[in-house]
Amino acid sequence: MTALAxxxxxxxxxxxxxxxxxxxxxxxxxxxxxxxxxNEAAETEERFLxxxxxxxxxxxxxxxxxRRAAVLAVRLERSVAxxxxxxxxxxxxxxxxxxxxxxxxxxxxxxxxxxARALAGFDASREGTLARRHEAATERGFYKALKxxxxxxxxxxxxxxxxxxxxxxxELGSFFQRNREGDEREARYxxxxxxxxxxxxxxxxxxxxxxxxxxxxxxxxxxxRC
Numbered sequence: 559m560t561a562l563a564x565x566x567x568x569x570x571x572x573x574x575x576x577x578x579x580x581x582x583x584x585x586x587x588x589x590x591x592x593x594x595x596x597n598e599a600a601e602t603e604e605r606f607l608x609x610x611x612x613x614x615x616x617x618x619x620x621x622x623x624x625r626r627a628a629v630l631a632v633r634l635e636r637s638v639a640x641x642x643x644x645x646x647x648x649x650x651x652x653x654x655x656x657x658x659x660x661x662x663x664x665x666x667x668x669x670x671x672x673x674a675r676a677l678a679g680f681d682a683s684r685e686g687t688l689a690r691r692h693e694a695a696t697e698r699g700f701y702k703a704l705k706x707x708x709x710x711x712x713x714x715x716x717x718x719x720x721x722x723x724x725x726x727x728x729e730l731g732s733f734f735q736r737n738r739e740g741d742e743r744e745a746r747y748x749x750x751x752x753x754x755x756x757x758x759x760x761x762x763x764x765x766x767x768x769x770x771x772x773x774x775x776x777x778x779x780x781x782x783r784c
Contacts, residue, residue, distance in 0.1 A: 598629035623707040630700040637693040
């Protein structure tokens with residue numbers, strides 16, 4: 559007993575601040591804390607690097623569009639998270655405030671409680687409407703940035719293809735020139751006035767037919783008639 563008396567309990571004054579904050583938190587539910595700009599910037603940078611690995615931007619314009627898409631993606635996710643947190647808080651509050659009418663059975667009370675949760679799941683207030691509009695505008699901006707990025711990348715690939723074809727033709731210019739000269743020589747060679755006579759084929763045992771431009775020599779056998 560004396561040993562216990564030697565170590566008195568700490569004064570209650572040191573516990574009062576903790577109990578005070580605990581009571582305040584119990585009366586006022588803790589709301590989701592909005593992210594600090596530093597955390598939002600770090601998340602945006604991480605999303606930007608991920609988009610760069612997937613979309614492979616080249617040039618300042620494409621990187622700007624990718625960064626814009628990353629910013630809007632983070633904002634869209636935070637808008638959805640904010641809406642979900644608010645919905646969950648309203649549902650919890652509706653369950654806490656619900657009081658079943660007297661004289662009803664348990665099934666009817668459960669049905670009314672479920673209806674109260676369903677009504678709390680949708681925020682019909684002005685703030686809720688503005689939040690949904692903001693979320694929809696953010697989503698449209700995100701897909702618009704992706705569409706513009708695809709368009710810029712397509713135009714860049716088309717321009718690269720045209721420049722590649724021009725460079726290829728310049729490198730093979732001498733080869734095309736030789737082909738044209740060969741075609742011209744072949745056309746002159748096949749001209750009717752410059753065509754050389756061609757001898758007709760003959761079978762074995764027969765004399766070949768000597769062809770000329772004016773007459774033909776035909777072999778004739780002279781002897782008695784059978």
